[in-house]
Amino acid sequence: DGGITQSPKYLFRKEGQNVTLSCEQNLNHDAMYWYRQDPGQGLRLIYYSQIVNDFQKGDIAEGYSVSREKKESFPLTVTSAQKNPTAFYLCASSIGEETQYFGPGTRLLVL
Amino acid sequence: GQQVMQIPQYQHVQEGEDFTTYCNSSTTLSNIQWYKQRPGGHPVFLIQLVKSGEVKKQKRLTFQFGEAKKNSSLHITATQTTDVGTYFCAGPVTGNQFYFGTGTSLTVIP
Numbered sequence: 450d451g452g453i454t455q456s457p458k459y460l461f462r463k464e465g466q467n468v469t470l471s472c473e474q475n476l477n478h479d480a481m482y483w484y485r486q487d488p489g490q491g492l493r494l495i496y497y498s499q500i501v502n503d504f505q506k507g508d509i510a511e512g513y514s515v516s517r518e519k520k521e522s523f524p525l526t527v528t529s530a531q532k533n534p535t536a537f538y539l540c541a542s543s544i545g546e547e548t549q550y551f552g553p554g555t556r557l558l559v560l
Numbered sequence: 561g562q563q564v565m566q567i568p569q570y571q572h573v574q575e576g577e578d579f580t581t582y583c584n585s586s587t588t589l590s591n592i593q594w595y596k597q598r599p600g601g602h603p604v605f606l607i608q609l610v611k612s613g614e615v616k617k618q619k620r621l622t623f624q625f626g627e628a629k630k631n632s633s634l635h636i637t638a639t640q641t642t643d644v645g646t647y648f649c650a651g652p653v654t655g656n657q658f659y660f661g662t663g664t665s666l667t668v669i670p
Contacts, residue, residue: 492660539602546652551602
């Protein structure tokens with residue numbers, strides 16, 4: 450059963466803590482993306498990666514970091530530098546400019 | 561910079577009425593994609609338009625891509641409660657980076 454998985458579904462962060470959101474795909478897609486969605490708003494691009502060991506900043510990369518050591522995995526770390534991290538985080542993958550397939554998302558809340 | 565705007569931001573319709581959302585890009589797009597996000601869910605791909613002036617239909621949904629490839633529309637005929645959700649357009653820019661529109665949230669009143 451192919452697709453994208455994200456974990457955890459809900460994540461709680463304490464002040465000053467770094468947290469990592471997982472994203473895994475078995476679609477054999479080269480490109481992967483991380484988006485942030487705030488209530489009632491659209492999707493804003495955080496980071497994207499076109500190929501293993503390469504990634505580029507999106508519009509709102511400050512306070513976030515990523516790695517792409519394997520084709521299947523694109524984890525996102527929300528660092529303590531991100532002062533307003535509460536949001537819905539969506540991971541997606543695609544083949545070039547074709548359809549984006551989204552994972553179920555992770556809701557991050559600050560304690 | 562690149563912007564993709566959608567109007568309206570919110571739309572409430574009576575069940576059975578029609579609905580249209582419009583998408584406008586500040587730059588020409590090689591293709592445009594439409595996604596639907598149900599409340600509490602994640603965006604799901606609906607369709608991709610590639611050619612200038614292209615029109616595609618999916619049952620009660622009609623999608624159009626403008627002649628200049630900078631705007632697009634989604635029209636739903638005779639809305640049903642299952643149409644509830646937020647509709648996004650999205651277009652690729654350089655380097656496989658996608659820009660998503662601001663979205664139109666549709667509420668259907670039974």
